[in-house]
Amino acid sequence: MMRTGFQRVARLAHHKALPGNPHLLPRLHQASAFGSSTHSLVARFCPEKTDLKDYALPNASWCPDMLSLYQEFLEKTKSGMWVKLPSFKSNREHIQGLKLPSGLVAASDKQDWRIFTRCIQLEGQGYEYVIFFHPSEKKSVCLFQPGPYLEGAPGFAHGGSLAAMMDETFSKTAYLAGEGLFTLSLNIRFKNLIPVGSLAVLDIQVEKIEDQKLYMSCIAQSRDKQTVYAKCSGVFLQLQLEEDPSQ
Amino acid sequence: MMRTGFQRVARLAHHKALPGNPHLLPRLHQASAFGSSTHSLVARFCPEKTDLKDYALPNASWCPDMLSLYQEFLEKTKSGMWVKLPSFKSNREHIQGLKLPSGLVAASDKQDWRIFTRCIQLEGQGYEYVIFFHPSEKKSVCLFQPGPYLEGAPGFAHGGSLAAMMDETFSKTAYLAGEGLFTLSLNIRFKNLIPVGSLAVLDIQVEKIEDQKLYMSCIAQSRDKQTVYAKCSGVFLQLQLEEDPSQ
Numbered sequence: 001m002m003r004t005g006f007q008r009v010a011r012l013a014h015h016k017a018l019p020g021n022p023h024l025l026p027r028l029h030q031a032s033a034f035g036s037s038t039h040s041l042v043a044r045f046c047p048e049k050t051d052l053k054d055y056a057l058p059n060a061s062w063c064p065d066m067l068s069l070y071q072e073f074l075e076k077t078k079s080g081m082w083v084k085l086p087s088f089k090s091n092r093e094h095i096q097g098l099k100l101p102s103g104l105v106a107a108s109d110k111q112d113w114r115i116f117t118r119c120i121q122l123e124g125q126g127y128e129y130v131i132f133f134h135p136s137e138k139k140s141v142c143l144f145q146p147g148p149y150l151e152g153a154p155g156f157a158h159g160g161s162l163a164a165m166m167d168e169t170f171s172k173t174a175y176l177a178g179e180g181l182f183t184l185s186l187n188i189r190f191k192n193l194i195p196v197g198s199l200a201v202l203d204i205q206v207e208k209i210e211d212q213k214l215y216m217s218c219i220a221q222s223r224d225k226q227t228v229y230a231k232c233s234g235v236f237l238q239l240q241l242e243e244d245p246s247q
Numbered sequence: 248m249m250r251t252g253f254q255r256v257a258r259l260a261h262h263k264a265l266p267g268n269p270h271l272l273p274r275l276h277q278a279s280a281f282g283s284s285t286h287s288l289v290a291r292f293c294p295e296k297t298d299l300k301d302y303a304l305p306n307a308s309w310c311p312d313m314l315s316l317y318q319e320f321l322e323k324t325k326s327g328m329w330v331k332l333p334s335f336k337s338n339r340e341h342i343q344g345l346k347l348p349s350g351l352v353a354a355s356d357k358q359d360w361r362i363f364t365r366c367i368q369l370e371g372q373g374y375e376y377v378i379f380f381h382p383s384e385k386k387s388v389c390l391f392q393p394g395p396y397l398e399g400a401p402g403f404a405h406g407g408s409l410a411a412m413m414d415e416t417f418s419k420t421a422y423l424a425g426e427g428l429f430t431l432s433l434n435i436r437f438k439n440l441i442p443v444g445s446l447a448v449l450d451i452q453v454e455k456i457e458d459q460k461l462y463m464s465c466i467a468q469s470r471d472k473q474t475v476y477a478k479c480s481g482v483f484l485q486l487q488l489e490e491d492p493s494q
């Protein structure tokens with residue numbers, strides 16, 4: 001069987017973390033190889049002062065539902081239980097000073113990178129979203145308003161745009177909850193279409209962390225929970241980022 | 248149990264097709280409710296003359312692998328076995344003269360719509376892709392080159408961008424192979440990351456059509472098939488579009 005890239009990198013990273021251990025992806029206690037606490041990950045991920053533009057802030061395109069729920073969650077951040085995650089133009093900005101594990105280097109002469117869910121910069125036309133994270137309960141809420149550039153069937157968001165939004169919210173949650181770095185699987189069941197310009201609320205939960213993997217669930221629904229748009233489960237691979245001496 | 252939107256619309260459409268039948272989503276012979284042949288669907292979908300811009304044409308950003316494989320498949324279209332699908336700015340243009348089944352109307356004052364996978368118009372920065380369809384074998388090939396606006400991990404395509412590309416290729420294939428209209432489920436297993444700017448080849452196959460559903464599979468890999476990027480299965484709901492008297 002061909003060994004996949006993820007497996008290869010996981011093996012390398014694991015051997016580095018636990019030298020001498022001959023097993024591929026054995027059962028690990030989270031703290032053994034993944035020592036960074038959620039607190040320190042969040043502190044690094046959410047700098048108090050930065051010159052980077054945060055795209056997860058209200059703008060004139062946000063519908064009233066999105067705006068009022070944003071305010072509700074912003075209130076909850078005051079207690080320190082919830083954290084509003086900033087959203088920069090690229091993951092390169094999110095992981096400044098760190099780099100992917102050895103073995104994962106992509107050579108390129110490209111300059112202008114954007115994280116996929118921030119690929120459209122026109123306000124309201126593409127992805128509008130903000131993610132709130134609850135560190136102690138390892139859960140997140142994403143407020144998502146798809147614009148008309150995310151269309152699939154006329155007037156409705158493309159299923160793929162919701163899939164990507166779920167993957168991205170899983171991704172940020174997985175990283176902060178336990179250094180989950182790569183999507184291993186997504187299993188999505190679509191129930192209803194999301195009208196373009198309306199709010200979908202994604203509730204994400206880390207179900208368990210086991211064998212170097214995070215198991216997560218997501219339900220996307222209307223604010224009043226009367227309409228389920230989709231349900232999703234996802235599995236992420238834990239891998240530690242490395243210090244980047246070039247930065 | 249709350250009835251989902253898809254189920255409700257399917258029921259309405261089915262009752263319309265087979266009045267008097269009391270069953271919800273009974274077993275249907277494909278030809279009974281879904282009479283359009285693949286030939287007529289393809290003929291309508293691929294107009295010989297149109298003023299609409301086709302985005303699935305080579306441009307200066309295409310890598311040599313993408314360009315040469317495109318030429319290979321273009322040669323195959325000469326025998327009539329393969330068809331190159333045009334790719335317009337919006338699905339509204341793909342289904343001109345038709346509309347979604349009754350019960351699926353989204354009111355909006357938006358004007359500038361784009362299908363999600365054509366949301367970025369800068370050549371080479373976002374989605375570059377072209378789909379070839381094989382009507383008699385109900386299979387497709389999608390040549391996909393992700394640009395730097397589709398980034399996830401630095402230097403690599405976001406898993407969500409591949410998920411969306413798979414969903415979109417499934418979608419076009421499902422429609423032409425048997426009037427598959429809505430994604431019911433996607434099940435994706437990611438194996439390796441796709442470097443930004445490189446070619447991924449998606450091979451899609453309709454596995455079976457049963458109970459008003461199309462069951463499909465996809466494998467995304469490098470051109471030489473040495474690297475599997477992801478495998479996916481998808482289920483689509485069959486529903487007939489309706490004539491739109493307003494057009």
